[in-house]
Amino acid sequence: MTAALLDSLRAIVGDAHVLTDGDLSAWEQDWRKRDRGRALAVVRPASTEQVAAVVKACAAAGVSIVPQGGNTGLVCGSTPDASGRQVVLSTKRMNAVRAIDPANLTITVEAGCILQSLQEIAEKDGFLFPLSLGAEGSCTIGGNLSTNAGGTQVVRYGNTRELCLGLEVVTAEGEVWSGLTGLRKDNTGYDLRDLFVGAEGTLGIITAATMKLYPMPAVQLTAWAAVPSMEHAVELLGLAHRTLGAGLTGFEVMGRFALSLVAKHFPQQRVPFVTAAAESADETPWCVLLENSDDESEEHARSRFEKLLEHAFEAGCVSDAVIAENLTQARALWHVRESITLAQVEEGLNIKHDISIPVSRIPEFVRVTDALLAEKIPGVRMVDFGHLGDGNLHYNVQAPAGGDAKAFLAAHEEEVNTLVFDSVKSFDGSISAEHGVGSLKQHKLPHYKSPVAMKLMRSIKGALDPQNVMNPGRVLEA
């Protein structure tokens, strides 16, 4: 049976694109190296028709499929399980731009298009594609859509879902749904597009998408501010909304310890207001990175930014600040922010919580949850940072200094997760703001979503994928 399936797959995509031997770790191992599965084969189709044929062949053989884009997901959703019975379907060869419609402000691309390529193609035509995240050099638009990725410009442009107008999808039965309409208005029944966005490959395979473009702002300025407390960071956010209006396109918060890890592991980077030791009480507990996009001129943008920071100093919610003088400085500041995840990798295994809470309640959440954790596991180190403008914190827990991180995770991961997620629930938050559920959190979901929500989700899965071919064990239990 397996040999017959492999023969069919080779006939569909060509021998060279069905990988079964050699080092398959790039497809079998997740980005954080938390999970190493084993694939029956890695299949690399080049067209929607090939994807449909692969799905039909796998479904007929009773073999499940794990769709994979850039494999940068952080919740173990894009790698196979250990059974050796799953096919990884990589979309990487499907990366063409199908169309740009400048009047409609849309671009239609295939699912395997790398996010950074999409940004660059849009920019060449004078447009902005505003999705932006640390993994943009390797993640794909299909993966972004399937996780409904967030990133650093959500405060102005929304998540990937808000940027998507249409999809082409291969269903779990191997049929092609062509929904690449590019329409901004279409009230003709259930929104199929929105079912597939954020489904993490459990309902079908996204093969192409029509995405929104925006006019490129005349100028983008970046500022970095030291703030005395999380309360002050929230106050600064309110001021920024009022002063910059729609010009506020980024508002990131970073804790002192998170930044100290960047200073420690990447000493060539200059981290404003924080040192690698991060021990001095003189060092700011939090920093904020702000981005101001302006359609008039640099002068206009700068004067609005200065006005905002002046008000913030007067109100006591900023203790120090710098505005980047040029693009190189702005990029260096963003690079520090985007390096926190990598600095955490250097520091050792950690427990990630990608949570959202109403912005107004974040300071209290951090205070209460920090205290609960410190009481339960003395010495744990909090790596807090994230998209404060969206109420999204990466509330990550690093093992106590000098300890064995692997042993720490084995002993404490489940209790730390339960403590943090219970606290999130008590603040009316979500246990996954932007990374998704994958296989890492699927067992937690029924505890934090209502029974009715879980029943509806299972009904949708059952209706669209009755054979459970698509990414089983992700989002919902297998």
Ligand code: FAD
């Ligand atoms: P993959 O990892 O390959 O897959 C992710 C999920 O989507 C899997 O469940 C997979 O089965 C499914 N999938 C992939 N392609 C398809 C398809 N064509 N059809 C159906 N299902 C599919 N995420 C954020 O939201 N915001 C951030 O700021 C952010 N920053 C990051 C920074 C770093 C350094 C890293 C490593 C990750 C970051 N991420 C962030 C997480 C990750 O980059 C995103 O989840 C991204 O959207 C995943 O895209 P991908 O192509 O790598 O998808």
Ligand code: 2HG
């Ligand atoms: C980010 O915002 C990403 O940089 C990754 O979502 C978060 O590493 C993390 O926990």
Ligand code: ZN
């Ligand atoms: Zn994030």
